[in-house]
Every structure is written in structure tokens, then in C-alpha cells.
Amino acid sequence: MENSFDTLIDGYLDKKVGTDKFFLNDSLSKGLQAHIKDLADENMMTAAGIGNAETKDPHQRMRGDKIYWLDKNHDNIFEQEFLKLAGDFIQRLNSTCYTGINDCEFHLALYETGSFYKRHKDQFKNDDNRKFSLISYLNDDWQEADGGQLLIYRENEVQQILPHAQSAVFFKSDEMEHEVTIATRPRMSITGWLKRV
Numbered sequence: 349m350e351n352s353f354d355t356l357i358d359g360y361l362d363k364k365v366g367t368d369k370f371f372l373n374d375s376l377s378k379g380l381q382a383h384i385k386d387l388a389d390e391n392m393m394t395a396a397g398i399g400n401a402e403t404k405d406p407h408q409r410m411r412g413d414k415i416y417w418l419d420k421n422h423d424n425i426f427e428q429e430f431l432k433l434a435g436d437f438i439q440r441l442n443s444t445c446y447t448g449i450n451d452c453e454f455h456l457a458l459y460e461t462g463s464f465y466k467r468h469k470d471q472f473k474n475d476d477n478r479k480f481s482l483i484s485y486l487n488d489d490w491q492e493a494d495g496g497q498l499l500i501y502r503e504n505e506v507q508q509i510l511p512h513a514q515s516a517v518f519f520k521s522d523e524m525e526h527e528v529t530i531a532t533r534p535r536m537s538i539t540g541w542l543k544r545v
Contacts, residue, residue: 353440356482356518361445364519365500365507371516372484376433379426381486381513384456384536387416393458412463413528415455418538430454430538434482438542441480447544449479454540459496463535465528467501470521470541478521478541485511486536496531500524511535 352368359366372380387393393414418427431454438449459465470481483498490496490512498517500507501524509517519526521541528535 366518372514377514411465413457413459418454449542451543451545457537459531459535464530467527477543480542481521484516484538496535500526
């Protein structure tokens with residue numbers, strides 16, 4: 349996996365955004381897809397909010413996705429495999445870039461048809477623990493006409509990333525403004541933050 353990790357890290361160092369088409373193996377990607385579908389069928393996913401506990405806005409209209417937080421105490425094998433993968437990535441990041449990351453948090457996300465997430469940054473104004481954002485996608489056969497692109501705003505351009513299954517995106521949480529365009533079919537991802545606490 350070190351080659352895959354280095355693809356993300358090198359992309360971040362070179363261009364401020366790392367991407368990798370095969371961060372997740374096919375088995376893990378399909379397992380997480382099935383897990384999200386089961387959670388949605390059981391009404392276990394909840395409407396996402398904006399802000400943390402101190403600033404949360406219950407009336408926000410910034411985003412429309414539903415989420416489910418991962419936990420090391422859950423007994424789902426695909427959650428555990430992903431958290432192990434994220435932990436290994438953090439070790440590689442710390443050993444190569446000396447970032448001092450010592451914590452992380454991730455959630456599964458489901459954008460139902462018509463959902464979106466307006467332009468934003470991932471770091472809270474009242475809490476700077478989130479240092480890096482890591483997003484992994486879980487959508488087979490995604491086409492440009494399906495919408496749901498990740499748009500990353502740079503100084504002079506907008507980078508567009510399609511949410512293809514197995515792929516991942518990595519960037520600094522307090523630097524890169526980004527958004528998710530309206531999805532015309534259900535869109536799944538696993539999104540999280542590498543933290544220094």
C-alpha cells in the first residue's frame with residue numbers, strides 16, 4: 349500500500365491536492381457500498397449538519413447528504429478494514445512529512461438524488477484540530493452526466509473530480525475550498541479528517 353499512500357502524499361506536496369484511482373481495493377469498496385445501502389434501508393443514516401457542537405445550525409441549507417459515523421467499536425468488518433487502512437496511511441504521512449497527526453474521524457456519506465454540498469472549507473472556525481481531509485469514493489460506473497463532482501477551488505482554476513469507486517482525494521482542511529455539485533443519482537463516499545489534538 350505504500351505506493352498508493354505515496355501517490356496521495358506526492359500529489360498533495362506537488363499540487364496541494366493528492367488523488368489516487370485505487371486507494372480502496374475492489375472488495376473494500378463494494379463492502380462499504382453494501383454497508384451504506386443497509387444503513388439507509390434501516391434508517392440509520394442521519395441528515396448532516398454544518399458546524400460542530402458549539403456552532404451547529406439546524407436550519408442550514410448548505411448540504412443535503414446523510415451520514416453515519418464510523419467507530420472502532422462497531423462490528424462491521426468493512427468499517428474496521430477502512431479504519432485500519434486510514435491508520436496505516438497516517439503512519440506513512442507522519443513518517444514522510446512529520447505532520448504529527450494523532451487522531452482521525454470518518455463518516456459514510458450518502459447524497460440522494462438532488463443532493464449537494466455548497467462551497468466550503470473543512471476546518472471549523474472555532475476548532476483547528478482538523479488538518480487534512482481524506483475522501484474515498486464508492487460509486488461504480490459514474491459518468492459526468494451523473495453530476496456529484498467534487499469541485500476544488502484554486503487561485504486561477506477549478507479542479508473537477510468525478511467520484512469513481514475506489515478513488516481517493518487528499519488535501520489540507522483549512523486551505524482548499526470545495527463543493528459537491530448536484531447528484532442526479534445516489535452518490536456514496538467515506539469522508540473524514542486527519543487531526544492533531
